[in-house]
Amino acid sequence: MKKLLGTSLLLLSLTVFGQVQEDSIQFSKISIEILNNGKSYTELKDLTKNIGHRLSGSEAYEKSVKWAEQKLKDAGADKVWLQEVMIPVWERGKESLQIKTSNGTWKGLKMLSLGNSEGTGGKDISGEIIMVKSMEEYEKLPAEKVKDKIIFFNYPFSQSFVETFRGYGDAAKYRTTAASLTAKKGGKFAIIRSLSSAFDDVPHTGAMRYEDKVNKIPAVAIGNTTADELEKLLKSQKITAKLNSNCEMKGEKLSHSVIGEITGKKDKSVIVVGGHLDSWDVGEGAHDDGTGIVQSIEVLRTFKKLGIQNNHTIRVVCFANEENGVKGGIQYGKTAKENNEKHLFALESDAGGFTPRGISLEMDDAKRNQIKGWSALFFPYGVYNFEGKYSGTDIYPLHDMGVPTAELVPDSQRYFDIHHTEEDTFEKVNRRELLLGAVAMTQIIYMIDKNW
Amino acid sequence: MKKLLGTSLLLLSLTVFGQVQEDSIQFSKISIEILNNGKSYTELKDLTKNIGHRLSGSEAYEKSVKWAEQKLKDAGADKVWLQEVMIPVWERGKESLQIKTSNGTWKGLKMLSLGNSEGTGGKDISGEIIMVKSMEEYEKLPAEKVKDKIIFFNYPFSQSFVETFRGYGDAAKYRTTAASLTAKKGGKFAIIRSLSSAFDDVPHTGAMRYEDKVNKIPAVAIGNTTADELEKLLKSQKITAKLNSNCEMKGEKLSHSVIGEITGKKDKSVIVVGGHLDSWDVGEGAHDDGTGIVQSIEVLRTFKKLGIQNNHTIRVVCFANEENGVKGGIQYGKTAKENNEKHLFALESDAGGFTPRGISLEMDDAKRNQIKGWSALFFPYGVYNFEGKYSGTDIYPLHDMGVPTAELVPDSQRYFDIHHTEEDTFEKVNRRELLLGAVAMTQIIYMIDKNW
Numbered sequence: 049m050k051k052l053l054g055t056s057l058l059l060l061s062l063t064v065f066g067q068v069q070e071d072s073i074q075f076s077k078i079s080i081e082i083l084n085n086g087k088s089y090t091e092l093k094d095l096t097k098n099i100g101h102r103l104s105g106s107e108a109y110e111k112s113v114k115w116a117e118q119k120l121k122d123a124g125a126d127k128v129w130l131q132e133v134m135i136p137v138w139e140r141g142k143e144s145l146q147i148k149t150s151n152g153t154w155k156g157l158k159m160l161s162l163g164n165s166e167g168t169g170g171k172d173i174s175g176e177i178i179m180v181k182s183m184e185e186y187e188k189l190p191a192e193k194v195k196d197k198i199i200f201f202n203y204p205f206s207q208s209f210v211e212t213f214r215g216y217g218d219a220a221k222y223r224t225t226a227a228s229l230t231a232k233k234g235g236k237f238a239i240i241r242s243l244s245s246a247f248d249d250v251p252h253t254g255a256m257r258y259e260d261k262v263n264k265i266p267a268v269a270i271g272n273t274t275a276d277e278l279e280k281l282l283k284s285q286k287i288t289a290k291l292n293s294n295c296e297m298k299g300e301k302l303s304h305s306v307i308g309e310i311t312g313k314k315d316k317s318v319i320v321v322g323g324h325l326d327s328w329d330v331g332e333g334a335h336d337d338g339t340g341i342v343q344s345i346e347v348l349r350t351f352k353k354l355g356i357q358n359n360h361t362i363r364v365v366c367f368a369n370e371e372n373g374v375k376g377g378i379q380y381g382k383t384a385k386e387n388n389e390k391h392l393f394a395l396e397s398d399a400g401g402f403t404p405r406g407i408s409l410e411m412d413d414a415k416r417n418q419i420k421g422w423s424a425l426f427f428p429y430g431v432y433n434f435e436g437k438y439s440g441t442d443i444y445p446l447h448d449m450g451v452p453t454a455e456l457v458p459d460s461q462r463y464f465d466i467h468h469t470e471e472d473t474f475e476k477v478n479r480r481e482l483l484l485g486a487v488a489m490t491q492i493i494y495m496i497d498k499n500w
Numbered sequence: 501m502k503k504l505l506g507t508s509l510l511l512l513s514l515t516v517f518g519q520v521q522e523d524s525i526q527f528s529k530i531s532i533e534i535l536n537n538g539k540s541y542t543e544l545k546d547l548t549k550n551i552g553h554r555l556s557g558s559e560a561y562e563k564s565v566k567w568a569e570q571k572l573k574d575a576g577a578d579k580v581w582l583q584e585v586m587i588p589v590w591e592r593g594k595e596s597l598q599i600k601t602s603n604g605t606w607k608g609l610k611m612l613s614l615g616n617s618e619g620t621g622g623k624d625i626s627g628e629i630i631m632v633k634s635m636e637e638y639e640k641l642p643a644e645k646v647k648d649k650i651i652f653f654n655y656p657f658s659q660s661f662v663e664t665f666r667g668y669g670d671a672a673k674y675r676t677t678a679a680s681l682t683a684k685k686g687g688k689f690a691i692i693r694s695l696s697s698a699f700d701d702v703p704h705t706g707a708m709r710y711e712d713k714v715n716k717i718p719a720v721a722i723g724n725t726t727a728d729e730l731e732k733l734l735k736s737q738k739i740t741a742k743l744n745s746n747c748e749m750k751g752e753k754l755s756h757s758v759i760g761e762i763t764g765k766k767d768k769s770v771i772v773v774g775g776h777l778d779s780w781d782v783g784e785g786a787h788d789d790g791t792g793i794v795q796s797i798e799v800l801r802t803f804k805k806l807g808i809q810n811n812h813t814i815r816v817v818c819f820a821n822e823e824n825g826v827k828g829g830i831q832y833g834k835t836a837k838e839n840n841e842k843h844l845f846a847l848e849s850d851a852g853g854f855t856p857r858g859i860s861l862e863m864d865d866a867k868r869n870q871i872k873g874w875s876a877l878f879f880p881y882g883v884y885n886f887e888g889k890y891s892g893t894d895i896y897p898l899h900d901m902g903v904p905t906a907e908l909v910p911d912s913q914r915y916f917d918i919h920h921t922e923e924d925t926f927e928k929v930n931r932r933e934l935l936l937g938a939v940a941m942t943q944i945i946y947m948i949d950k951n952w
Binding site for chain 1: 531532535536659660662664697698699855857880881882884885911913914917930931932933936
């Protein structure tokens with residue numbers, strides 16, 4: 049009996065070893081194929097240079113829908129379709145922010161209205177600037193000191209966190225809540241210091257939200273250098289700010305997420321891999337999230353190119369409207385539920401096209417530990433960190449339905465230098481870093497498809 | 501007895517836990533200090549923009565010696581000195597490479613002579629280009645097919661390796677040996693395809709070597725795009741190339757490495773941390789190796805700033821002449837031996853100022869395993885890979901004397917896009933990536949100083 053057990057263990061370990069070796073060879077094939085023949089980089093160039101930024105509701109977004117449809121067909125999808133989504137239409141229009149110092153002259157500041165913010169309807173709105181350095185400081189300000197004033201939330205992005213997403217998370221409430229907080233005490237509009245890890249003067253836009261039943265006043269962002277200069281000026285004098293902007297939320301319109309899949313050979317349960325097709329209306333939406341889109345298409349193309357027989361359906365989803373509504377993600381989840389589709393797993397890439405370091409796992413411990421058990425396979429590809437417990441915004445609706453979800457974790461050091469800015473361009477993406485992200489995504493999808 | 505043993509084990513584990521906690525707190529202090537107050541980035545800007553590239557023997561190199569001396573004093577070194585080194589003086593001068601296609605017109609190509617190469621003495625040298633795609637192909641060429649010809653070694657940088665240093669290592673022999681190989685079969689000069697991971701037309705220089713007793717003919721590099729175009733042209737026609745260059749090895753001159761240290765509080769045994777101060781004569785020597793220099797100075801500054809009591813002497817060495825002679829490293833080892841200085845450890849940063857991923861260890865297994873035992877402390881800083889078994893060029897002489905040596909391992913994806921080119925500029929360095937490298941360096945030096 050003992051001997052038999054020994055033999056079975058030996059056979060088992062040989063089988064496991066054979067499996068690991070087979071997986072290791074497949075990982076290598078995936079990597080060599082993508083590093084040499086991957087199309088992500090040239091497709092990203094096409095998307096960013098020929099279409100550019102593509103905010104929900106814009107003509108450019110509609111062009112990108114057609115673009116993604118074609119790219120999924122080119123990649124070899126068995127089936128490509130558009131999923132209807134009602135998306136918000138927010139437009140920026142012309143905007144300007146000026147300050148008047150004690151010498152009486154007006155000076156224009158580099159700025160961007162925050163996304164979803166109302167404007168001034170093309171009229172000038174002005175008032176004295178009151179600066180606060182933190183929420184706590186703002187909370188202590190009595191309403192009479194805020195009334196008719198402009199509140200400047202000058203909270204700096206913390207450099208202390210190693211993961212810059214933690215610095216972003218730490219400062220994000222200023223962007224989302226500054227307008228309503230200011231309105232509740234009678235202020236005229238809010239200025240925030242950009243959520244930026246860079247030491248430059250580039251303003252960062254991004255979504256803000258209005259609280260229900262609170263007056264909708266404008267909120268704008270200024271770059272770090274301008275914020276520092278303004279802080280300095282405010283130490284010695286009163287400063288008046290004047291805003292003129294035409295931003296406007298113009299209701300909703302019908303648009304689409306783009307979906308393509310290769311049908312499962314064993315069953316029709318679905319593995320999703322995706323990113324979001326929309327972007328803010330500045331820069332080129334390269335790292336956010338053109339890279340996630342081209343990498344997801346690369347996964348499908350690589351399965352076809354290498355002839356990997358997928359057990360389950362592998363579905364690429366190019367989500368609509370992540371930036372200012374997540375309507376694409378919500379609609380996708382809703383439709384999946386309505387159609388009673390079984391989803392095995394969903395992976396998003398929406399943290400930039402930088403060199404990958406890990407995969408963050410939002411799922412039960414049994415599944416998490418199974419994936420962690422594969423980590424030796426990933427190590428040679430620089431992917432070692434499976435400790436994160438979050439996943440992508442667009443796949444939260446799937447997560448909430450009980451689907452195990454995950455997100456690619458690229459190196460985060462450069463992301464918040466350029467996130468939601470004019471600087472988020474193709475030139476900021478490195479070819480090999482982008483492709484290695486697609487390699488890791490294809491590898492994890494391969495393992496899930498094979499083992500789940 | 502059993503109970504006593506239990507108690508001792510408990511005490512021991514509490515002590516170990518206390519140690520780990522103390523180290524973890526110190527790691528955090530180092531990281532927060534450098535990410536917020538580190539001077540590496542502004543000092544790199546100063547070095548690259550106010551001095552620029554600084555080849556051994558140039559006036560700029562001598563300026564950088566004075567610069568490093570001052571920066572080490574500013575950082576709080578107890579002692580700063582210059583170490584005399586005889587270094588080679590190689591000068592590029594004017595250079596041009598042209599090709600004549602079958603339509604008879606001459607066309608200039610973007611090129612760089614390889615470092616240490618002889619020129620044409622200002623005269624034109626021309627001949628028909630013969631292309632080979634590999635060493636094997638060249639070896640098969642009979643001498644009569646090479647005689648009086650120009651040999652174009654068109655070996656591409658392999659994209660298949662995840663670590664780009666492996667691609668570099670794979671292609672490096674073409675740069676180092678092309679000239680002598682060509683000369684031995686009677687060729688006039690050699691052209692190589694640049695050792696470049698980028699898909700652009702930037703030529704990469706770098707050191708070549710002449711074999712003894714072989715005619716010293718010129719060798720030049722062209723960028724990838726030019727190489728591809730040339731390959732295409734050669735398929736349909738004979739091409740003549742004409743080189744005119746003034747490069748020249750002008751003998752030796754006295755120069756200096758720059759050294760600064762903080763004296764050990766317990767003993768005078770030495771821990772070295774360094775990079776090389778010289779660079780090639782193009783670009784700004786930013787990633788290669790301005791970043792290693794400013795990071796090494798940051799280590800010293802951080803020890804002083806945080807008041808860390810160093811047991812052993814911590815010595816920053818800014819090595820002279822890594823690029824075309826390693827004379828600074830060789831001289832440093834020689835002097836250490838002559839002075840009978842005990843060296844505990846040496847760490848180099850010479851792989852670019854990119855986000856750190858690991859520390860490569862060239863030492864016996866006992867020491868390697870001790871350092872690997874600290875890896876949980878490094879993990880939160882993105883430093884997880886201690887598998888490498890090599891170390892820096894400048895500290896090989898120390899390694900050969902039995903000193904345990906190591907090298908910072910930054911992410912390698914972008915390095916060979918810009919290595920030894922006009923593109924190796926300050927703008928290619930990210931502030932946080934650079935500073936995190938200095939964090940990891942300070943952390944490992946802290947651990948070695950405390951535990952060895």
